[in-house]
Amino acid sequence: MKKIPVWIDTDTGVDDAVALVTATHLEELNIVGVSAVSGNTSLENAFRNARDVLALVGRKDIKVYPGSDRPLVVPLRTAAHVHGQNGLGGAEIPLSDAPLETMKAWDALYEAAKEYKGELVVCPIGPLTNIAITIAKHPDIVDYIKEINMMGGAADGGNITPCAEFNVYVDPHAAENVFKSGIPVNMFGLDVTLKAYLDDDDIAEISSYGNPVSDLFRDSNHLIYEVRERLHFSGLAEHDSCPIVYTAHPDWFEGHKCGIFLETQGTITLGKTVTDLWTDFKYKDRHCQVFLDLQRDKFMNLIKEAYRSH
Numbered sequence: 001m002k003k004i005p006v007w008i009d010t011d012t013g014v015d016d017a018v019a020l021v022t023a024t025h026l027e028e029l030n031i032v033g034v035s036a037v038s039g040n041t042s043l044e045n046a047f048r049n050a051r052d053v054l055a056l057v058g059r060k061d062i063k064v065y066p067g068s069d070r071p072l073v074v075p076l077r078t079a080a081h082v083h084g085q086n087g088l089g090g091a092e093i094p095l096s097d098a099p100l101e102t103m104k105a106w107d108a109l110y111e112a113a114k115e116y117k118g119e120l121v122v123c124p125i126g127p128l129t130n131i132a133i134t135i136a137k138h139p140d141i142v143d144y145i146k147e148i149n150m151m152g153g154a155a156d157g158g159n160i161t162p163c164a165e166f167n168v169y170v171d172p173h174a175a176e177n178v179f180k181s182g183i184p185v186n187m188f189g190l191d192v193t194l195k196a197y198l199d200d201d202d203i204a205e206i207s208s209y210g211n212p213v214s215d216l217f218r219d220s221n222h223l224i225y226e227v228r229e230r231l232h233f234s235g236l237a238e239h240d241s242c243p244i245v246y247t248a249h250p251d252w253f254e255g256h257k258c259g260i261f262l263e264t265q266g267t268i269t270l271g272k273t274v275t276d277l278w279t280d281f282k283y284k285d286r287h288c289q290v291f292l293d294l295q296r297d298k299f300m301n302l303i304k305e306a307y308r309s310h
């Protein structure tokens with residue numbers, strides 16, 4: 001089977017860690033590289049966490065590159081209330097002893113995209129800062145990236161404000177640059193990721209597997225439990241695993257072609273991903289897809305299988 005070359009850009013928080021564990025379990029994927037970006041937590045934490053999670057699953061061969069420590073324009077806003085001070089909900093895992101990569105994310109991603117000659121799939125699961133910088137510094141990269149399968153945005157609603165999802169809100173200007181680049185974007189926003197949830201039985205099952213990887217899952221989610229209680233939301237949404245699993249199993253997801261444009265001037269609406277999905281008006285430029293549904297059972301069973309396998 002010809003593996004799909006994938007680049008993951010992450011702000012390595014709690015659900016990012018689940019996405020990395022799941023990605024390394026998917027035999028369909030060839031993870032060419034990983035880059036870290038500030039968002040859920042500082043760049044320093046995101047970089048260390050990505051290295052350490054990959055080492056924990058036995059994949060310290062996958063190189064991790066440092067990216068941006070702040071958004072393009074607005075000040076950095078993190079989410080320690082959800083992901084803890086260290087980005088992994090306070091869970092402690094062994095430090096990776098893999099060599100420290102010093103090449104910047106935007107240069108490493110560019111080299112990888114050229115190497116895979118138009119086949120590389122880029123999966124941002126944090127703010128889009130690194131991707132936007134890559135496009136600005138190396139404009140010809142648009143010819144080398146097959147598609148961007150991203151976690152972020154929402155055709156309807158928001159989580160960090162009523163209008164905006166966290167990843168896009170943290171760096172709306174970067175998101176605007178990426179959506180305007182012309183690279184096909186598959187947007188896995190809250191519309192679908194809130195349906196990609198682990199229920200209490202799923203959580204208990206994974207937490208009971210008794211291996212170091214499932215122990216990380218068990219020990220890192222407690223802050224999210226508190227947030228979801230306040231929101232009266234019963235599930236544990238695995239936002240970041242959606243674009244990863246889609247890349248290997250596109251038939252498990254339901255997408256709709258549309259145009260997506262970013263609100264970067266608003267105050268109340270800053271960071272809203274405006275789509276023409278549910279309107280008679282249609283944008284001329286419609287090179288995106290918004291995803292609205294998934295086959296949750298298959299998705300959840302894959303995540304459980306990934307944690308059981310260690």
Ligand code: RIB
Binds near residue numbers: 166240
């Ligand atoms: O809104 C959910 C997104 O914000 C996820 O990527 C999560 O990791 C946080 O970064």
Ligand code: CA
Binds near residue numbers: 012015040125126
């Ligand atoms: Ca993330």
